[in-house]
Amino acid sequence: MIFFENFAVALRALRTNLMRSSLTMLGIVIATAGVIAVVSIVQGMQSMIVGQLQDIGTTLISVFPQNPQQGPGIVAKQVKLTWQDGEAILEQVPGIKEITPVIGGSTQLKYRDRQHTPQMVLGSFGNWPEVFNHAVGSGRFFSSFDVQRRRKVAVIGLKVVEELRLGQNPIGKEILVGNLRATVVGIMEERGQNLGQNQDDFVFLPFDTALALFGRSAGDQIQIRLQTESAEVVDQVVDGIKGVLRQRHSIGEDEDDDFVVFKQDQLISVFSQILGGITAVIGSIAAIALLVGGIGIMNIMLVSVTERTREIGVRKAVGARRQDILIQFLIEAVVLCLIGGLIGVALGYAAGYAMVALIPGDLPPPHVPVLWIIISFAFVTLIGVVFGIYPAGRAAKLDPIDALRYE
């Protein structure tokens, strides 16, 4: 009962000193707005990236060649990962649905007088659409026959069609990939941006055709991508791959792998970790900013207590107990912080949207998890209590008659 009265008293006092209250809140407002703005953007990116990785599917496994950690003075041997490795994996590891080698390079395209360098020219098997959940929009993907015969066919993305101005009906047209003349047989479905790459700016060639283009040595360091039959067997398959490769590459008990195996959810967690790290850094900067804001609050509250000494005296003279005064001033501090936090969250959200709108490029819409909002408010309340308690305690301890005499 009295608590709520003290609450009302605190609100009234804040309203009476509206100007000062607003200025006091400013620090808190700015700090909160800053955090929420940046967090909203980072979190927006995170949910987009995670969403896109999940689109590709959680049963995707990638194998890359990688130099083991090298000690000083040890000459690195050439790390190899070849399709013979891939075949061995397919033979010896159960649970694999689709598997393809992948090689890639940057090569210029030409069509008549037009030139364009796509993000990547990739060589793979004909099961790429299945492995990457990426369907062909029109025409067809190349077949295993095309791969075996090393046929000069290409499947391209919409961006390539656009850049080379291949017109309404690009299928059947002949383009120049580096020095290789290839016939367009299919166009991939539009996919947009994914992980910062334009997914429509690609050229796909049959694996063996691509080998001819990039040179035989490209076949010594390939990537292998595969889909497992179900999400449950992913870990088993990863272990199987490691076993096969370690044996084939004759890696000793105490030696490091010369390859890495990535599960999709690992990729997700790597990205989440990076973005989580960014968020944590921002969080700690914000915490410092909020502390500074809190010190501002304490400062103003101390001034306020001094200025209102007579008021405190009057309240005590008519029966206010220490705890009533303590609660009144504490609530004032906390309410200041909370209102500041509220305005800050709103402003931060608005700033997040404004930044996304103003920064060129395809930024995802800002997104603030409810948890962050709750944490912000909890922290801001804590700041109010921590920095309000001292001034409030000073007010509560005042002697009634001294307070009344104060000029």
Add this chain to the structure above:
Amino acid sequence: MALIELSDIHKVYDMGEIEVRALNGVDLTIAQGEYLSIMGASGSGKSTLMNLLGCLDTPSQGSYVLNGVAVQELSDEELAGIRNKEIGFVFQTFNLLSRTSALANVELPLIYAGTRRAQRKKRAREVLEIVGLGDRVDHSPNELSGGQRQRVAIARALVNDPSILLADEPTGNLDSKTSEEIIELFDALHNAGNTVILVTHEGDIAAHTQRQIILRDGKVVEDRRQGQAA
């Protein structure tokens, strides 16, 4: 039983070089229901005595027994309770909250008494009505005349139905007609059975009371009882 018992009360202000003996051995017994005025020259210690009686201040020496309880043994919280429920204090300088309405000022003691809001507003209005400010409830003290402020202060002192009313020069700032109205209010309170203690310079105000005490240099030098014509 005596309501108030002061024995050998001293109040000394230590001002470094010099000591100011505001009260210098006051013995005083006041019974329940008495109507009493305190007079004396400026600086004789009247306000100091009132502050002690009102449990706002503590003596440097001596004992104060209120309603059978030794005040110096009470905790801060208990003192707050007494100030809230037992004592109504009208200050020489009003001590109103300047930026809140007359009504809010009068409500203040009720807030700390834990009275419900609706009840509180009703009671505060009622008392303002009694002191003749029914039409000024929403004005802040800044928007009121000296006499009106004095009445707000009196209304605040009365709102919790205190058994003791202490008024430090309640008519000091008022013209004689208003003074008369205010003093009649005190008469009525006294007639209702309350203990009323007021400080005044004016003989005709003091004449309303049954007992007059005169202070000089922090000591009671005269204690007169004059029965009012019944």
